[in-house]
Amino acid sequence: MHYSSHTNQSILKALAEQFQAFHKTLGTRSVASANTNPVEVEFPEKGMTFDQLNRLISEQVRPHLSASNGGRYWGFVTGGANPIATYADWLVTTFNQNVSKGGDSIASEIEQQALHWLCELFILPKTFNGIFTTGATAANVLAAFTARQYAGHQQNIDVTQSGMTGLDVAIFSATPHASMVKSLGFAGFGQNSWQKIACNPQDESMDVSALDNALTHCKCASKVVIASAATVTGTDFDDIAAIAALCKKHQAWLHVDAAFGIFERLVNGESGKTRGIELADSITLDCHKWLNVPYDCGVFLTQHMDLLKQCCDVSAPYLVTPENTLSYMSMGIENSRRFRAFPVWATLLAYGKHGIANNINSNIRHAKQLAQWLHHSDKYQLLKPCELNVVLFKPNSEVVGISSGECMANLNASGQVLLTPGVWQGEPIIRAALSNWATTDEDVTQVISALDAIT
Structure with a gap:
C-alpha cells in the first residue's frame, strides 16, 4: 500500500482521535493490562490501508495498554508524559x-x-x-x-x-x-x-x-x-x-x-x-x-x-x-x-523552575499521605519514614494473613494501582513510587481504598 502525502490530514485526524480516546480512559482503565497477548494479525504481502491499520490499533492495541501515563502507576520510578512534553515529542517525530x-x-x-x-x-x-x-x-x-x-x-x-x-x-x-x-x-x-x-x-x-x-x-x-x-x-x-x-x-x-x-x-x-x-x-x-x-x-x-x-x-x-x-x-x-532534548527544552520553558518544583512537591505530599495511612493501618506495616516520594511497606501477616508478594499481586490484579517489589533489610516488601505529574488526591484515596479492601 502506497501512502502519499495527501494522507497526512487523515493521519493527523487519527492521531488526535487516538490521543483523546486513550487519555480519557486513563482514570478508568486497569493500571496494568490483563491481556498482553500479541495482536492476532498475519504479516501482509501488500499492506493495509491506513484506515485498516488505525482500526486495528484502536481495537487490538489501545485497549490492552497499561495506564503507565496515569496517576496510579506507582511501580519503578515512572513519570508520566506531561502535556507540553507530549506535544513536543510529536514535533520531534514530525521534524525528524x-x-x-x-x-x-x-x-x-x-x-x-x-x-x-x-x-x-x-x-x-x-x-x-x-x-x-x-x-x-x-x-x-x-x-x-x-x-x-x-x-x-x-x-x-x-x-x-x-x-x-x-x-x-x-x-x-x-x-x-x-x-x-x-x-x-x-x-x-x-x-x-x-x-x-x-x-x-x-x-x-x-x-x-x-x-x-x-x-x-x-x-x-x-x-x-x-x-x-x-x-x-x-x-x-x-x-x-x-x-x-x-x-x-x-x-x-x-x-x-x-x-x-x-x-x-x-x-x-x-x-x-x-x-x-x-x-x-x-x-x-x-x-x-x-x-x-x-x-x-x-x-x-x-x-x-x-x-x-x-x-x-x-x-x-x-x-x-x-x-x-x-x-x-x-x-x-x-x-x-x-532529537530527545526537545521535550525537555519545551518542558523547562513551559513550566519553569516553580512549575517543576510544584509537581515534585505534589508527589512528595501524596507519598506522605499514603505513608501516614499505612502507619495508622492495622493491616500494614510502614517500614521506613517517607522522606521523599517512595513508600516501603508490607502487609501485617497476623491481620491480613498473606505475604508481600501475594498482597502486591492482588493489588495489581485489581486494576486500581501498579506496585513493584523490593527488598528491605533482607525481607521482601512492596514499594510505591509516586513520580507522575498527574497523580491527584483522588488517586491516593482510590489506592488507599484498594489497600483497605485487602483481607
Whole structure:
C-alpha cells in the first residue's frame, strides 16, 4: 500500500482521535493490562490501508495498554508524559532531526541550551556539560567509560585506543543501581568488579568511614567511587560532600547516580540531601522520571568533557564535522540520535523552575499521605519514614494473613494501582513510587481504598 502525502490530514485526524480516546480512559482503565497477548494479525504481502491499520490499533492495541501515563502507576520510578512534553515529542517525530552533529540544524544548539538549563535548574556549576542519552543506563555506561579513561590517564594508558590490558582499578560502592552494575559489565570492568562498602545502620546509604578505610588500604593504581543520590529501594542519599573530599584526597573518580534523586534539589536546595553533588566528576540523571517527559530521555553530565570525547570519538571520512560545530557522535554511544532534548527544552520553558518544583512537591505530599495511612493501618506495616516520594511497606501477616508478594499481586490484579517489589533489610516488601505529574488526591484515596479492601 502506497501512502502519499495527501494522507497526512487523515493521519493527523487519527492521531488526535487516538490521543483523546486513550487519555480519557486513563482514570478508568486497569493500571496494568490483563491481556498482553500479541495482536492476532498475519504479516501482509501488500499492506493495509491506513484506515485498516488505525482500526486495528484502536481495537487490538489501545485497549490492552497499561495506564503507565496515569496517576496510579506507582511501580519503578515512572513519570508520566506531561502535556507540553507530549506535544513536543510529536514535533520531534514530525521534524525528524538527526542530532549527530551541528552545522545544519538548530536542533544541536537547542540540546546544548537544554543541558545548560538543566544545570541551572539543579544549581550545578557551568563546568558541567554533557549529552542526552536514551536513559540512565546509557548515561551510566558513559560514566563507566569516562572513569575508565581517567584511570588509564593516571597509568599512562589510552584505554580507548589500546584496551584495558594492564589497567589496575578498584571500584567502590554501597548500593549501586542495577543499571550501574550492568554498565560496569559493558565497560569491561565486569559486573562483579565493584567492592561493597558497608551501609549505615538501617539504611542503604554509604558508611563514609568504611569508604575512608577502603580507599586508604587500597593498593590499586586508580580508584573509582560510585555514589547514590536516592537509592532505588530506600531512597537514601550518600553523603556526597564527605565522599567527594575522600575522592579528592585519594585522586579517585566520583560518579553520582542521581537518576531521580537530583530533583530533591528543587525542594531543599543545594544544602539538602544532594549537598556536594556539584563536586562530582560525573552525574547521571533521568528526565523521563521526575521531569515527566516521554521515555527515551536520560542525561550524562561531566566536568571532564575531554575524557568523554576521547571515549566516543572515532575517525571516518563520512563522519568529519566542520570546525566550530558540535559533534554529538563524539560525545555519546550513538551516531544517529533522536532529537530527545526537545521535550525537555519545551518542558523547562513551559513550566519553569516553580512549575517543576510544584509537581515534585505534589508527589512528595501524596507519598506522605499514603505513608501516614499505612502507619495508622492495622493491616500494614510502614517500614521506613517517607522522606521523599517512595513508600516501603508490607502487609501485617497476623491481620491480613498473606505475604508481600501475594498482597502486591492482588493489588495489581485489581486494576486500581501498579506496585513493584523490593527488598528491605533482607525481607521482601512492596514499594510505591509516586513520580507522575498527574497523580491527584483522588488517586491516593482510590489506592488507599484498594489497600483497605485487602483481607
